[in-house]
Amino acid sequence: MLFNSIHFALFLPIVFFLHWFLAKKNLKLQNIVLLFSSYFFYSCWDWRFMLLLVFSTLLDYITGIKIHESPNHRSKKFWLWLSIGINLGFLGIFKYYNFFADSFASGLALLGFQANLQTLQVILPIGISFYTFHGLSYVIDIYKERLQPERDFISYSLFVSFFPLLVAGPIERGTHLLPQLVKVRTFNSSKAIDGLRQILWGLFKKIVIADNSAEYANTIFNNSDAHSGSTLVIGALFFTFQIYCDFSGYSDIALGTARLFGIELLRNFAYPYFSRDIAEFWRRWHISLSSWFKDYLYIPLGGSKGGVWMKIRNTFIIFIVSGFWHGANWTFIIWGVLNAVYILPSIISNTNRNNLEIVAKGRLFPTVSDFFAIISTFGLTVFAWIFFRANNVSHAFNYIAEIFSASLFTIPSFEGDTKSLVTAILIGLFVLIEWLGREDKYAIEKLGMSWNKPIRWGFYYSVVILIFLFTGENQTFIYFQF
Structure with a gap:
């Protein structure tokens, strides 16, 4: 179900x-x-x-x-x-x-x-x-x-x-x-209404963003040999938003549903794609799993209290195990190792807790340095997701090799590329809403509360209409396979 x-x-x-x-x-x-x-x-x-x-x-x-x-x-x-x-x-x-x-x-x-x-x-x-x-x-x-x-x-x-x-x-x-x-x-009626609002946002993320992104990500990844490097970059970006909106959408629905029964579940996502470094990303992505591995594996192994080699060892252990938890495939293990390599410099230099607060808190725009930090962290994350999505290791390396070929500078082209522009626009709208609501537990928790009632309800109805417009064949959630 x-x-x-x-x-x-x-x-x-x-x-x-x-x-x-x-x-x-x-x-x-x-x-x-x-x-x-x-x-x-x-x-x-x-x-x-x-x-x-x-x-x-x-x-x-x-x-x-x-x-x-x-x-x-x-x-x-x-x-x-x-x-x-x-x-x-x-x-x-x-x-x-x-x-x-x-x-x-x-x-x-x-x-x-x-x-x-x-x-x-x-x-x-x-x-x-x-x-x-x-x-x-x-x-x-x-x-x-x-x-x-x-x-x-x-x-x-x-x-x-x-x-x-x-x-x-x-x-x-x-x-x-x-x-x-x-x-x-x-x-508690206010908690129940809040739960319904979070369910609505979760359904939008899953049905409108994730499922539509999946259509183009699958088209490109499943036929990667026939596409240029520029097209493969588009495919990786579609998958990047697919997996985030698929899994965080599920989590939003789960947390909202539990709140209908007066139960608060642990928060699982906190706007990870606005992270300024990989350490911050892992504090904001799949929080319940990351904290589980930290408390029941990383800290018992000694955490970051030992020497440099112990820090290196423990970092690689936790990320390899995390990759392996996701699935029995070498692609997941490489994905885990890659993230360990990403985060290791900050662990060794003790800068992994530099960014604890959400970016640009209390401000509309980030600083120039924060903006470029977000873009670079996002780019590293997109690159790692290629291994996560690839069918096997050779598929991942062939995919990456084509990206770094001369075809990277060609015009992207794939089946349904014109239609995909609608999805790209919706992704842009989604990112904007997430940015505006990034200081809350979920993006539309308080967004629009100060608006006039007709405008606020018009926004909610627009979300509902988009959900019905884009509802097609029910797509299972990615993390069900894990």
Whole structure:
């Protein structure tokens, strides 16, 4: 069930009614409604993987209690590693087994040996990377005594499988979400209206910007051999806006939907394409994953407290793991390594926290230096996205080689290039709106609040009309594959 589908448009009001009008102020009933709605939501993808979700939930629920009740450190460690081992084991089998088998066979072939290793003919359970990390953060936080185990199984199950975040995040923490699930929620109309506004903006980003950008990005990337360097640059730019609006659009819909039920989820994006350096970009892109790796991998490895070589090692580890988390393909690993190379100078020189506030805060325009810093950071990001989007490593290198050829200075041409001008104009409009709203949680949170009511509502209706005009075949969200 896609957020941008008619099925979800019917599903959401029903759950909203059951939660607020049937359950009213009964906490247990509220959570039961949301839990079974979440299981139904997940079952619409493939009911067979419900068993895996429930097993993962039971595993971490039990091990969390066992860790807390263990009489000594050795016992705590046993239950912790049991949870980590089983969770990562399932993730490894479903997501990475074929990658390692194929890579091992290819390595043996280079040495002159032939190996016929069996691969698994299974589909990746949707959301497994996300709900696995929910559970891991929960048991690790209990082990580190940051969190008490949740004894109510309904509440804990809802923490893992709450439908807005179940299949593509944000990756929640028990310390943030669980306290909201164990107290009665009362309806707040202003929060609900704010949630609807964020859902609207998320749908605009997904349907109007991401899906239309995807059409031209796919046309160019899938036929890159037939296009000039200038056209390939256009393709990379279309994909750059596709992936941002696709994933941040999903996150906006997820956060807005949760707010309809009185629940606040972690923010996942904070205008990353307005970043002035790569360190700032990674504080603003997929925030819940970046902070997860920082707290549960980078800091335990020593973070930036050691010598230069430890900083280098830890930086590369976290970005390689981040790349690998995104998918079992060498292109993702190279993408991770490339971002590590980008960020390493600022890590070594301790300048990685120079830009903590949003650019040009309180001003309409950035300074000249900030403007060029944004452009250069954006250019590095676009270049890295080529590896993320390419089918394989050779495809990525061939794509880049053509960009840096003489054909870069030709006029771009591809199927639908005239029609794509409309999408380019909409992207420009989108960037303008994001810039004007960059100091808020999402671009239209406060935009237009000071306008006359007819103008403000005219703006909202214009967004709705654009969504309906550009609604075509429902496109799945990119991060569902991760």
